[in-house]
Amino acid sequence: MWSIKKSVLLNALKSAENYYPDEFMCFLGGQKKENIIDEIVFLPTSTTIDSATINETIIPFDESILGSLHSHPNGYATPSLADKKFFTKYNLNLIFGYPFTLTNINFFNAKSEKIKINLIED
Numbered sequence: 001m002w003s004i005k006k007s008v009l010l011n012a013l014k015s016a017e018n019y020y021p022d023e024f025m026c027f028l029g030g031q032k033k034e035n036i037i038d039e040i041v042f043l044p045t046s047t048t049i050d051s052a053t054i055n056e057t058i059i060p061f062d063e064s065i066l067g068s069l070h071s072h073p074n075g076y077a078t079p080s081l082a083d084k085k086f087f088t089k090y091n092l093n094l095i096f097g098y099p100f101t102l103t104n105i106n107f108f109n110a111k112s113e114k115i116k117i118n119l120i121e122d
């Protein structure tokens with residue numbers, strides 16, 4: 001089971017709010033062995049009102065990138081077909097639905113199945 005620091009989620013929610021009404025996208029870093037997410041990894045992305053895309057060739061081969069995160073300004077925290085394809089790259093994928101609060105986040109594994117995570121108070 002994945003654990004995520006609450007402060008990481010709160011920071012990401014704030015960023016998603018700043019990007020609204022565009023999509024926000026970033027990556028999640030942390031400790032692979034322990035399955036702990038403790039940092040946001042920002043990479044240059046190009047976001048528009050209905051899509052967030054990233055030039056995958058610029059994703060560094062970095063073992064500390066463990067997951068992905070993006071926002072859905074339309075409010076539905078469910079993966080699109082393109083999302084499902086992208087999610088296969090990571091074992092943890094987050095979607096923030098608008099309004100961006102802790103209760104409007106869904107977590108998915110690489111198969112786009114909803115999973116539960118453990119929130120670490122920090």
Ligand SMILES: [Zn+2]
Nearest residue numbers: 070079080083
């Ligand atoms: Zn999406």
